[in-house]
Amino acid sequence: MSGVESKVTTTKSVGDNGSPSGLAAPDGAAHVAVQDLMLRYWSKDATYVEALQDIDLSIRQGEFVAVLGPSGCGKSSLLRILAGLIEPTEGSLLFHGQPVQRRQHKVGLVPQAATLMPWLKIVDNVLMPAKVLRLPKAESVRRAHELLEMTGLAGFEKKYPRQLSGGMQQRVSIARALLHDPELLLMDEPFAALDALTRERMSAELQSIWMATGKTVLFVTHSISEAVFLADRIIVMSSRPGRIIAEFQVDRPRPRGLDDATEESERLVATIRGVLEGDSREVPA
Amino acid sequence: MSSVQATRTRPAPVPVVPPTTVLRRRRRRKARNGGISLLYLLLALVLGIGIWQLAVTIYRPPTYIIPPPLSVWTAFKALVVTDPSDPNSMWAQLGSTMQATAIGFAIGSGAGILFGVLAGEFAIVRRLIYPYLVALQSLPKVALGPLLATWFGFGLSAKTSLVVLFVFFPVLVNTLQGVVSADPDRIDLLRSLGGGRLQQLYRVRLFSAMPMMFTGLELGIVYAFLGAVLAEMTGAQQGVGVMIAQFQNNSDTQATFALLIILAIVGFILNMILRVAHIRIVFWEAGNDNDVRMTSAQG
Numbered sequence: 001m002s003g004v005e006s007k008v009t010t011t012k013s014v015g016d017n018g019s020p021s022g023l024a025a026p027d028g029a030a031h032v033a034v035q036d037l038m039l040r041y042w043s044k045d046a047t048y049v050e051a052l053q054d055i056d057l058s059i060r061q062g063e064f065v066a067v068l069g070p071s072g073c074g075k076s077s078l079l080r081i082l083a084g085l086i087e088p089t090e091g092s093l094l095f096h097g098q099p100v101q102r103r104q105h106k107v108g109l110v111p112q113a114a115t116l117m118p119w120l121k122i123v124d125n126v127l128m129p130a131k132v133l134r135l136p137k138a139e140s141v142r143r144a145h146e147l148l149e150m151t152g153l154a155g156f157e158k159k160y161p162r163q164l165s166g167g168m169q170q171r172v173s174i175a176r177a178l179l180h181d182p183e184l185l186l187m188d189e190p191f192a193a194l195d196a197l198t199r200e201r202m203s204a205e206l207q208s209i210w211m212a213t214g215k216t217v218l219f220v221t222h223s224i225s226e227a228v229f230l231a232d233r234i235i236v237m238s239s240r241p242g243r244i245i246a247e248f249q250v251d252r253p254r255p256r257g258l259d260d261a262t263e264e265s266e267r268l269v270a271t272i273r274g275v276l277e278g279d280s281r282e283v284p285a
Numbered sequence: 286m287s288s289v290q291a292t293r294t295r296p297a298p299v300p301v302v303p304p305t306t307v308l309r310r311r312r313r314r315k316a317r318n319g320g321i322s323l324l325y326l327l328l329a330l331v332l333g334i335g336i337w338q339l340a341v342t343i344y345r346p347p348t349y350i351i352p353p354p355l356s357v358w359t360a361f362k363a364l365v366v367t368d369p370s371d372p373n374s375m376w377a378q379l380g381s382t383m384q385a386t387a388i389g390f391a392i393g394s395g396a397g398i399l400f401g402v403l404a405g406e407f408a409i410v411r412r413l414i415y416p417y418l419v420a421l422q423s424l425p426k427v428a429l430g431p432l433l434a435t436w437f438g439f440g441l442s443a444k445t446s447l448v449v450l451f452v453f454f455p456v457l458v459n460t461l462q463g464v465v466s467a468d469p470d471r472i473d474l475l476r477s478l479g480g481g482r483l484q485q486l487y488r489v490r491l492f493s494a495m496p497m498m499f500t501g502l503e504l505g506i507v508y509a510f511l512g513a514v515l516a517e518m519t520g521a522q523q524g525v526g527v528m529i530a531q532f533q534n535n536s537d538t539q540a541t542f543a544l545l546i547i548l549a550i551v552g553f554i555l556n557m558i559l560r561v562a563h564i565r566i567v568f569w570e571a572g573n574d575n576d577v578r579m580t581s582a583q584g
Binding site (some may be wrong): 131 | 468470471473474475476477478479480484488489492495568569570571
């Protein structure tokens with residue numbers, strides 16, 4: 001029976017070059033992997049920040065991984081490293097087992113705010129990646145319309161972002177992130193700015209979009225229930241320095257409904273909350 | 286008595302209004318607000334002229350100090366009802382001023398936008414030119430009038446060059462601010478797609494800069510007109526500034542007043558044109574649907 005299986009992995013100590021956590025896919029099958037990732041920097045107020053410590057993570061092709069953690073745990077930094085926006089201090093980033101240089105891989109970024117270009121029509125916003133990457137026009141336009149159809153935005157092509165609601169803008173942002181058929185979809189708390197109802201509906205829609213496209217997804221969130229609803233696997237990070245302190249496998253069958261939260265999934269939410277609270281108790285302030 | 290009291294305190298029924306009606310009503314309210322503000326404007330004008338007339342009637346100052354409204358109106362008509370083809374007419378002189386304003390504005394704002402973008406994009410450019418620009422800006426540019434006249438003569442180019450100096454700085458500063466303050470998330474989005482600096486510039490930064498750029502242009506057009514008139518007053522052969530200087534020499538204060546009113550109207554119209562262009566071109570800017578921002582120009 002497929003229910004919710006969960007397993008808490010122990011935190012690795014500094015300097016331990018040992019094997020990656022048990023539930024991660026073996027390296028050969030990993031679609032995206034980060035190894036021994038460290039991120040340290042001097043912040044603006046001249047304090048030395050250890051943002052990420054010993055991050056090992058492999059993501060299978062088509063897997064939906066959610067990253068949970070308290071604010072400032074470096075989960076967004078992890079996403080930014082995967083997006084090629086910042087360089088890690090140490091460690092490597094592998095796509096299909098091959099180390100990648102910055103910007104050699106294709107990622108689709110869905111930022112927290114929809115971050116559309118208000119001066120462009122919806123269809124041109126979705127076509128932005130094609131313009132930047134200089135993809136063939138006719139094919140891209142066809143794909144843009146397909147994606148707008150899939151995200152329920154058909155008929156809004158000629159509108160401007162300001163004419164759309166927050167939820168619709170975020171769907172445009174998702175359609176845009178998928179236009180260039182990226183290897184990896186990176187979502188940085190994409191529904192954080194939406195109201196609760198819209199947020200739930202968007203989760204359900206994201207699930208169907210994901211099921212239709214089969215993309216590998218890294219989804220950063222601070223909502224436990226959102227992570228439990230959406231993800232195949234949940235990574236829990238500790239507050240600074242950001243480490244992976246737990247991983248949970250969520251094997252609930254799909255498509256999952258918003259209303260059919262099982263007892264097990266509720267128990268998983270409670271367990272994860274316990275892990276997060278335990279972590280914050282350890283780290284004062 | 287008590288029944289009246291009761292009906293008064295009963296809460297009014299909430300009207301059920303179809304959305305189209307709400308929209309129509311809002312539009313009507315907006316039109317009415319426009320009418321009311323025009324009414325206030327006229328009221329203030331009438332009141333102002335009334336006080337002016339009253340003061341002149343009571344204190345009887347010499348006409349060359351404060352002329353009565355009616356004589357200014359006569360002088361105004363004498364200036365306006367003239368043949369534009371007559372080179373000495375107010376219209377011909379204004380045309381000469383407008384020519385310097387337009388050319389100077391085009392060059393000054395073009396250069397301001399260009400250097401604003403360059404300074405916004407390259408920290409080196411910013412560091413190299415910025416101190417000099419600030420020094421130049423703190424210089425009273427009117428004092429450059431005679432110098433420019435010795436370099437360029439008393440014709441169009443002297444006037445235009447002062448106008449350029451007046452326009453350049455506000456446009457540059459605002460453009461620079463706009464380019465620099467582009468939303469970092471939008472820039473990140475482009476970077477995540479591998480978009481380099483050039484793409485970041487023409488796909489995001491230039492558009493992000495446009496609201497501020499237009500604020501600079503709105504200031505710039507007023508400064509341009511100001512600069513042209515000032516240049517004419519300090520040394521030129523043609524233009525409304527020359528006319529003002531002549532009127533002053535003749536102690537023709539009512540004509541000076543009349544011409545100043547014309548200049549104020551022209552300045553207002555120029556600023557309006559830029560504001561309308563701002564709202565039309567930067568259509569995505571929040572609040573451009575309804576509000577009309579005030580841009581003040583002093584200097």
